[in-house]
Amino acid sequence: MIPPLGSDESPNLQIERLERRLAREREARKAAETIAESSLRDLYREQQRLALVETIATAANLSDHPDEAFALALRAICDFTGWRVGQAYMFADAAPGGPLVFSGVWHDADPELRREFRQISDRLSFDRGEGLPGRVWASGKACWIQDVAADPNFPRAEPAKRAGLHAAFAFPALIGEEVGAVLEFFLERPAPPDEVLLKTLDQIGAQLGRVVERHRNRGRTRAHTLALEEKTAAAEAASRAKSAFLAVTSHEIRTPLNAVLGLSQALQREPLTATQHELNDGVLASGEMLLRLLNAVLDMSKIEADKAVAEMGDFDLRAKLDSILSIWTPRAEEASVLLTLDADLPQARIRTDQGRIEQTLVNLVSNALKFTPAGGEVRIGAALFGDRLRLTVTDGGPGVAPEDRQRIFQPFEQTDAGRDAGGAGLGLAICAGNIALLGGQIGCEPADGVGERFWFDVPVSVAAPIATIAIASPVNATSNDRALRVLAAEDNAGNRRVLEVLLAPAGVELTFAENGEAAVAAALADSFDLILMDVNMPVMDGVEALRLIRVAEGEASHTPIHMLTANAFADDVARYMAGGADGVLTKPIQLPQLFAVLETCLSPVAQAA
Known part of the structure; x- marks a missing residue:
């Protein structure tokens, strides 16, 4: 404080003290300003730092x-x-x-x-x-x-x-x-x-x-997507290669099989001895079984791709079981195994997919014979329960462990015994695919005493007998009638012979062309009631020949043309029909289907006569 007037302190001392006080106040203000400026600078820098972090974030x-x-x-x-x-x-x-x-x-x-x-x-x-x-x-x-x-x-x-x-x-x-x-x-x-x-x-x-x-x-x-695309492309390429291989294999097998079945069917009409008829029936039954097995194996690719379709039809189950038994009995005898059939079935035909039922049963019988030791027995059982068919195959083998009963129906899954017996582990997977397609169930369980019982059941319906279509006698060429004129384009000599013997009883006037180009020339030079057109032929294939005939005909006429081929996959059939075919007959030739086609051509012939 400044001393009051009248104080003993001299004025100079009072002034000096005042100046010191003012100096301290000035220093304090300067320090406060410096602190304030520093705080403002720090605050500004912090704001800038926050803005930097926010901008980059x-x-x-x-x-x-x-x-x-x-x-x-x-x-x-x-x-x-x-x-x-x-x-x-x-x-x-x-x-x-x-x-x-x-x-x-x-x-x-x-x-x-x-x-x-x-x-x-x-x-x-x-x-x-x-x-x-x-x-x-x-x-x-x-x-x-x-x-x-x-x-x-x-x-x-x-x-x-x-x-x-x-x-x-x-x-x-x-x-x-x-x-x-x-x-x-x-x-x-x-x-x-x-x-x-x-x-x-x-x-x-x-x-x-x-x-x-x-x-x-x-x-x-x-990278994962690219790898997946590459794997998908590789899988699709493999699938295309497999399909091409199966198509070629199918064609190459069906061509000789057509001759086997066709000639066997022709022999059935010959005056053979009882023994010769029995032998021929065995050849025919085995060939037909081979055909159905071929169709089923080719269809496995469709099962894998969920594109398979059941081929429903009527057949005599008891006769089918007897046929399987007769075919597999010699194999069983070679292995010193007794093969028996216990079938409690009514005298009736059933409706389901004959090929898949047969293939599944044959696979199970084959496995059972493989695992049953000499002196053992394999029993086939069959029974109808309302609208369900149950088939069983009981072997005399070592059985299946409980933990393996589900996985053996998966592709490439085998037990140790299965690996020792050989095979690729696909048989039971094919069976499972067949039965699933038919809406049924398949499994296995311990048999009474020894061995394993494999079973499957599927929905079926009891069917009426099928009315067979056949030309009982030749069409006689008289003043009122004339023979059916058929052009058959076929390059294989064995298949031409099959057509000759199959169509001979019908009195058909048959003309052959050995390639597509010859077939076109014959069709344009003469008139025919029916053209049977093979697909794979030299010089010109059947599809191109079909196209040229349809172009030449225009809208003036339309000769029935049915493709007669071993290449009968669904996409093949669609291609033939799109090209102008009236139908497709597959090799080996099925007589009812062939005669049905001939019958459709009889009415136009009668009208023309």
């Missing part, structure tokens, strides 16, 4: 590729720090195993001055712990170099000095604790570490790591 969240986020981050950090140069490194092929390579993303206030430094950085790669990027990779933390010219672990020291670069820092883009990329910055003078800046970089590195992680995941997804 937004870019990282919105960027589809790390390059976009890195370019923005380099520019923003250089603007914030005043540092001149920034560049980004990523792992080669985006794989975290390294090495780190220049990503091509660069920011420079004077790019021409530092062209050499950039080119050298572009060519180098850094292993873990090598150079500034490698040190950041090894530590997983930001790293600061006060002057790269004096740092022993900085391979680019000389070009950095020529470019006027000294201080450097780098920080990682982190995916969790894993380094996903490294961002590197340079200043044109030496500088001590800035701890506050390094803390800020930690936050930025976590944000940039997100875009690197998304980029990696997209890359993995693309």
Whole structure:
């Protein structure tokens, strides 16, 4: 306080004390202003740091590729720090195993001055712990170099000095604790570490790591998708190759089988002895079974692709079982195994897919004979329960372990006993596919005493006898009638002979053409009531011959043309019908179907006569 007037203190002392007080107040005001200015500067810098982190975080969240986020981050950090140069490194092929390579993303206030430094950085790669990027990779933390010219672990020291670069820092883009990329910055003078800046970089590195992680995941997804597409393409190519192989195999087997069955059918009408008829019936039954098995095996590809369709038809089940028994009894006798049939069936025909029932039963019988030791017995059982048919095959083998009873019906799954007995492990899988297609069930269980009982049951219906279609006697060429004129295009001599013997009783006037070109010439030179057209022929195939005949006919006439072929897959049939065929007959020739076609041609012939 200033002393009151009248005080003993002299005026000079009073003035001196006042001046000291004023000086203290001035110092206090200056300190307060300095503190306020520093606080404002710190607040401003903190706001700038927050804005920097927010800007880079937004870019990282919105960027589809790390390059976009890195370019923005380099520019923003250089603007914030005043540092001149920034560049980004990523792992080669985006794989975290390294090495780190220049990503091509660069920011420079004077790019021409530092062209050499950039080119050298572009060519180098850094292993873990090598150079500034490698040190950041090894530590997983930001790293600061006060002057790269004096740092022993900085391979680019000389070009950095020529470019006027000294201080450097780098920080990682982190995916969790894993380094996903490294961002590197340079200043044109030496500088001590800035701890506050390094803390800020930690936050930025976590944000940039997100875009690197998304980029990696997209890359993995693309690689997985590409691999899946390649596998799918390979599977489709394999499927096409399998289909082509099956088509060729089918054709090559059906061609000789057509002769076997056709000639056997012709022999049935000959005056044979009882023994000869029995032998011929065995050949015919075995050939027909082979045909059905061929059809079923070819159809397995459709089962695998869920494209199989059941071929429903009426047949005598008891006769079928007797046929299977007679065919497999010699095999059983060779193995010293007794093969028996116990069938409790009414005298009636049933409706279901004969081929799949037969193939499934034959597979089970074959397996049973394979596993039953000499002196044992294999029993076939059959019974109808309302609209369900149940068939069983009981063997005298070692049986199936409880844990294996489900898996043996899967493709390529076998028990140890099954592997020892041989086979590919597909038989039971084919059986399961057949029965599933028919809406039934299949399984196995312990037999009474010894062995295993395999069973399946399927829905069936009792069918009325089928009215057979046949031409009982030849069509006599008289004044009122004339013989049916048929052109058969067939290149195989054996199949031509089959057509001759099958059609002889019908009194058909048969003309042959040995290739498609000859068939076209014959069809245009003469008139026919029916054309039977093979498909695979030399010179010109049947489909092209069909097309040329239809073009030549125009709308004036229409000769019935039925393809007679071993190539009878669904897509083949669709192609024939689209080309103008009236129908398709398959090889081996089925007499009822062939005679049915002939019968459709009789009425036009009578009208013409």
